[in-house]
Amino acid sequence: MDEYVLIMRHEDGAKVASAEQMQEWMKQTMDWIGGIAAQNKFVSGTGLPFDNARVVSSKKVVTNGPFGDIKETIGGFITVRAASVEEAVEFAKGCPVLQGEGNTMEVRRIAKNDGVH
Amino acid sequence: MTHQELIPHLFRTEFSKITAVLCKLFGADHIEAAEDIASETFMLAIETWTYNKIPENPTGWLYAVAKNKAKNHLTRQHIFTDKVKPNLTPSEVTTAEIDIDLSDQNIADSQLQMLFAICHPIIPVESQIGLALRILCGFGIDEIANAFLTNKETINKRLFRAREKLRIEKIPIAFPGESEINNRIDAVLTTLYLLFNEGYYSESKEAVVQEELCREAMRLCRLLIGSPQTNTPPVNALMALMCFHASRLKARKGQNGELVLYQNQDETLWNQELITSGAIYLKEASQGARVSKYHFEASIAYWHTIKEDSKEKWENILQLYNQLLQLDYSPIAALNRTYALAKVNGKEAAIIEAEKLKLIDNHFYFMLLGELYKGIDNTKAKAHLERALALAKTSTDQQTIQRSIDLLK
Numbered sequence: 007m008d009e010y011v012l013i014m015r016h017e018d019g020a021k022v023a024s025a026e027q028m029q030e031w032m033k034q035t036m037d038w039i040g041g042i043a044a045q046n047k048f049v050s051g052t053g054l055p056f057d058n059a060r061v062v063s064s065k066k067v068v069t070n071g072p073f074g075d076i077k078e079t080i081g082g083f084i085t086v087r088a089a090s091v092e093e094a095v096e097f098a099k100g101c102p103v104l105q106g107e108g109n110t111m112e113v114r115r116i117a118k119n120d121g122v123h
Numbered sequence: 124m125t126h127q128e129l130i131p132h133l134f135r136t137e138f139s140k141i142t143a144v145l146c147k148l149f150g151a152d153h154i155e156a157a158e159d160i161a162s163e164t165f166m167l168a169i170e171t172w173t174y175n176k177i178p179e180n181p182t183g184w185l186y187a188v189a190k191n192k193a194k195n196h197l198t199r200q201h202i203f204t205d206k207v208k209p210n211l212t213p214s215e216v217t218t219a220e221i222d223i224d225l226s227d228q229n230i231a232d233s234q235l236q237m238l239f240a241i242c243h244p245i246i247p248v249e250s251q252i253g254l255a256l257r258i259l260c261g262f263g264i265d266e267i268a269n270a271f272l273t274n275k276e277t278i279n280k281r282l283f284r285a286r287e288k289l290r291i292e293k294i295p296i297a298f299p300g301e302s303e304i305n306n307r308i309d310a311v312l313t314t315l316y317l318l319f320n321e322g323y324y325s326e327s328k329e330a331v332v333q334e335e336l337c338r339e340a341m342r343l344c345r346l347l348i349g350s351p352q353t354n355t356p357p358v359n360a361l362m363a364l365m366c367f368h369a370s371r372l373k374a375r376k377g378q379n380g381e382l383v384l385y386q387n388q389d390e391t392l393w394n395q396e397l398i399t400s401g402a403i404y405l406k407e408a409s410q411g412a413r414v415s416k417y418h419f420e421a422s423i424a425y426w427h428t429i430k431e432d433s434k435e436k437w438e439n440i441l442q443l444y445n446q447l448l449q450l451d452y453s454p455i456a457a458l459n460r461t462y463a464l465a466k467v468n469g470k471e472a473a474i475i476e477a478e479k480l481k482l483i484d485n486h487f488y489f490m491l492l493g494e495l496y497k498g499i500d501n502t503k504a505k506a507h508l509e510r511a512l513a514l515a516k517t518s519t520d521q522q523t524i525q526r527s528i529d530l531l532k
Binding site: 048 | 460468481
C-alpha cells in the first residue's frame with residue numbers, strides 16, 4: 007500500500023471567511039479526516055495557517071504571506087494510505103475545501119521508500 | 124470477624140504486599156520463592172488461628188512470620204551473602220543483619236517497581252496480566268483461570284514462562300531510568316487498560332470476579348498516581364477513563380447477569396462518586412502538553428456520564444473519536460465514531476461512511492449496520508443483524524443481537 011499526500015489548494019487565499027464559516031469548515035474537515043482515519047488509512051496531516059506566513063524568492067527577498075503575484079495558496083495537507091491513486095482520489099473528493107469554487111485538491115504519491123526515488 | 128472471614132480479607136490486601144517486598148528483596152531470580160513464602164505464611168495463619176485465638180494484630184503477625192520465613196530462605200539459599208549484602212552500605216549491614224522492610228513506603232515502592240518489571244515489553248501482554256494478577260493483586264491460579272475463561276494448567280504454564288523470562292533476561296525490579304520512564308509507563312498503562320477491560324468486558328458469569336479485576340486495575344493505577352515519578356497526565360487520563368466506566372458496572376448487569384445496553388440502563392444506578400472522581404482525574408490529566416489516547420477515551424467516557432442526548436454531546440463525542448482515530452486506530456473506535464456520526468448527521472450519512480469500513484469479520488460491524496438501517500430499510504437491517512448473529516461468539520452477544528432481531532418483527 008502506497009502513501010499519498012492530498013494537498014488542499016485555495017484559489018484565492020486572500021479571501022476572508024467569517025469566524026462561523028471557518029468553524030464550520032474546520033468541523034467538516036475534522037469529520038472528513040475522521041472518516042479516513044476510521045478506515046485506518048490516515049497517516050498524518052496538518053493545516054497551514056496563513057498568519058505569519060512568509061515567501062522567500064530566488065533573490066532571497068522575503069515577503070509576508072503566501073500571496074504575491076499569485077493568489078493561489080496551500081491551506082493544508084494530509085497523508086493517507088491507499089491501494090491506488092484512484093482510492094486516494096476518492097478520499098480527496100470528500101474534502102470540504104472543494105466546496106469553494108476554484109479550489110482544488112492535488113493528489114501526489116509519496117516517493118519515500120518506494121525503492122526508486 | 125471470625126478467622127474464616129478474616130483470612131480471605133487479609134489475603135486480598137496483604138499477600139501482594141508481602142510478595143512484592145520479598146520479590147524486590149530477592150530479585151527476579153526468586154519470584155516463585157517470594158510467592159511461596161507469602162502462601163506458606165497464610166497457610167500457617169489458617170492452621171494457627173483455627174485452633175488458637177486470632178492475634179491482636181493479625182497483619183503484624185503475618186509480617187513477622189513472613190519475615191522469619193524470608194530470613195530462613197535467605198540463609199538457606201545464601202542469597203543474602205551473595206546477593207543482598209554486597210549491595211548494602213556497611214552501616215546497613217551492621218545495624219540490621221537482615222532487615223525486611225514491610226513499612227508502607229517500602230511496600231508501595233516495591234509494588235510499583237514490581238509493576239514495572241512485570242510490564243516489561245519483553246513479556247507477552249497476556250502473561251503480564253497474569254503475573255500482575257498473581258503477584259500484585261494476590262489472585263489465586265483458579266481465579267485467574269476463571270477470569271481468562273481457561274484452565275489452571277494454562278495459567279500455570281503461562282506464569283512459569285513469564286517468571287523464566289524475567290529471570291533469564293535479568294529484568295531489574297527497579298524504577299526505569301529518567302530517559303525511558305515515559306515509554307515504560309506507556310507499557311504499564313497498556314497492561315492496566317487491558318486488565319480493566321478484561322474485567323469490564325469479561326464473559327465470566329461471575330460478576331464478583333469482573334468487578335475485582337476492574338478494582339485492581341484502578342488500585343494499581345492509583346499506585347502510579349501516588350508516586351511523583353509516575354504521576355503523569357496519561358496516567359491520570361487512564362484513571363479518569365476507568366472511573367467513568369466503572370461508574371456503570373452495577374447498571375450494566377441485569378438480574379440474571381445479562382448485559383444491559385447503555386441506552387437501557389437505569390442511570391440512578393450509576394455511581395456518582397466515581398463520576399466525580401473521574402472528572403477530578405481528567406482535570407489533573409489536562410495539565411501537560413502531551414495528549415494520549417486515554418485523554419480522548421476518558422473525554423468520550425465523560426460525555427457518556429450524561430445520559431440525556433443533545434446535539435452538543437454527540438458533536439463532542441464525534442470530534443473526540445475523529446481525534447482518537449488519527450492517533451490510534453481500532454475497529455471498535457471506528458464503529459463508535461460512525462454511531463456518533465449518525466447521531467449528529469443522521470443515519471443516511473452514517474450508512475455511507477459505515478459501508479466504507481468493511482469490517483466484515485466483526486459482528487459489531489453488522490450490528491451497527493443493522494442499527495443504522497432500522498427504520499430506513501428493515502429488510503436490510505434484519506439481514507445485517509442475522510449476519511452479526513452468525514459471527515457472534517459469546518452467548519451474551521448472541522442474546523443481544525437476537526433481541527434486536529425480535530424487535531424488528
